[in-house]
Amino acid sequence: GENVEQHPSTLSVQEGDSAVIKCTYSDSASNYFPWYKQELGKRPQLIIDIRSNVGEKKDQRIAVTLNKTAKHFSLHITETQPEDSAVYFCAASPPVREGRRALTFGSGTRLQVQP
Amino acid sequence: NAGVTQTPKFRILKIGQSMTLQCTQDMNHNYMYWYRQDPGMGLKLIYYSVGAGITDKGEVPNGYNVSRSTTEDFPLRLELAAPSQTSVYFCASTSVPRPRGDQPQHFGDGTRLSIL
Numbered sequence: 001g002e003n004v005e006q007h008p009s010t011l012s013v014q015e016g017d018s019a020v021i022k023c024t025y026s027d028s029a030s031n032y033f034p035w036y037k038q039e040l041g042k043r044p045q046l047i048i049d050i051r052s053n054v055g056e057k058k059d060q061r062i063a064v065t066l067n068k069t070a071k072h073f074s075l076h077i078t079e080t081q082p083e084d085s086a087v088y089f090c091a092a093s094p095p096v097r098e099g100r101r102a103l104t105f106g107s108g109t110r111l112q113v114q115p
Numbered sequence: 116n117a118g119v120t121q122t123p124k125f126r127i128l129k130i131g132q133s134m135t136l137q138c139t140q141d142m143n144h145n146y147m148y149w150y151r152q153d154p155g156m157g158l159k160l161i162y163y164s165v166g167a168g169i170t171d172k173g174e175v176p177n178g179y180n181v182s183r184s185t186t187e188d189f190p191l192r193l194e195l196a197a198p199s200q201t202s203v204y205f206c207a208s209t210s211v212p213r214p215r216g217d218q219p220q221h222f223g224d225g226t227r228l229s230i231l
Contacts, residue, residue, distance in 0.1 A: 001174070006157075034219060043205065043222040044158070089157055102148055102173060103220060105157035 002027040004092050006106025014114050019080050021109045023090035024072040030092040033073050034103070035064060038087045047088075048075070080113045087111070117141050121206050121223035128196045128230045136191040136226050138206030146209045147189040148173075148220065149181065151202040158205060164189055196230045203227050 003026040013019050025033075034049035050057045050064045050073065057064050061080075066073040077084055087110050091103040122137045140147065145166045150158035160173030164183040178200060180192040189208075193200060207220040 043224050045222075046219045049219060102160050102163050103158075104174075105150075105159070107157045108155075 002030055002092055002094060002104040004090060004104050004106040006090050006109055008109060009107065010110045010112070012112045012114060013080050015080060015082060017080055019075075019077045019084070019111055019113075021075045021088055021090070021111070022072060023074070023092075023106050024070075025092040025104075026071070027092070027094055028068075028071065029094045031095050032093040033064070033066060034091050034093075035062075035075050036089045036091065036105075038089065038108075040086075044089060077111075080111075082113050082115050085111055085113045119206055119208055119221050119223035121204075121226050123226060124224065125227045126229070128193075128228065130196060130198065130230060132196050133192070133194050134196070136193075136204055136206075136228070138189045138191070138223060139187050140189075140206075140208040140221070141187065142208060142210070142221065143186060144208035144221075145186065145211050147183065148207045149179070149189070149191045150205045150207065151175065151200075152205060152225075153202050161191065161204075193228075198230050201228060201230045 006023045031052035035047050036044035037047045038044045048062050048064050050066050061078045063076040087108045089108050090106040093103050119140045148163040149161040152158045159175045161179050162181040164170045167186050170181050204226045206223045209220045210218045
């Protein structure tokens, strides 16, 4: 099955700096890669996702890049703000035709933005 | 739309007790999932369902059972609660994928379960 590794486990940045979180996946058939933000005691919330037919996607201060050859994808947050502080999870999903269709999550990155 | 609704929000069980975690969604999603999240960890898939009457095991199914008699409901059953099942349980749902790929999963607020 799929295995997703996420680094770093914790990340502290100054407000206004950029933050980068990296994930690698093992199943070359995976074709959908979402990123979730989870605040303390809350549900995971989708912040951005990318499909394997594109290499980069941006949404305001957030961007995700995908390198299918190397099987890794990254989350980039620019101009970080204190409200970006949360735990971020990457995930990967195989295509439906593989039968089992569900997300495999990374272990999470705790991002702290210092004011 | 309420989205994905989970009940209860909190529960304390004694070892060996049984309980059912409820999950319902009003988005007419075919796919539903149960995950558990241990403290400081990511989410691990317990069971999932691709439609009414169809369920399948995920990564960590031992000690759990599910059923899917309707599109809306996907309850998770713990038969003999054990301390190792202390966790936060999230239910999620998504629609059938479109030609361009998967659709985002929508999560419920979670059930915080402690087994003592």
